[in-house]
Amino acid sequence: MNAVVFGLLAGLAFGVVDVLLMIPLKMEDKPTAMAGAFAGRFAIGFLVPVVGLPLPVWAVGGLVGLLLSVPDAIITKAYVPILAIGIVGGVLVGLAAGLWVV
Numbered sequence: 001m002n003a004v005v006f007g008l009l010a011g012l013a014f015g016v017v018d019v020l021l022m023i024p025l026k027m028e029d030k031p032t033a034m035a036g037a038f039a040g041r042f043a044i045g046f047l048v049p050v051v052g053l054p055l056p057v058w059a060v061g062g063l064v065g066l067l068l069s070v071p072d073a074i075i076t077k078a079y080v081p082i083l084a085i086g087i088v089g090g091v092l093v094g095l096a097a098g099l100w101v102v
Contacts, residue, residue, distance in 0.1 A: 048060060062091045
């Protein structure tokens with residue numbers, strides 16, 4: 001599969017999964033928080049398969065997931081869950097990209 005098409009699908013899937021994980025949480029301005037989370041996770045899913053670093057694709061995923069999650073973690077002060085989901089999701093997208101992206 002083409003890296004851009006895969007990235008769009010992976011970003012959409014990762015964004016939706018992250019928003020679904022947020023449903024049971026209590027917070028102020030939940031729709032805005034969900035939109036921001038979707039945008040950040042979509043960016044991770046999209047960028048992992050299209051970034052060309054000299055690393056294994058799963059490592060690229062973890063690095064992209066970490067780097068794009070740090071600003072949200074700093075703003076919310078919810079470091080562990082945001083960074084963990086970003087890194088794990090990035091690694092999973094990277095592993096999937098390694099299998100399906102040509």
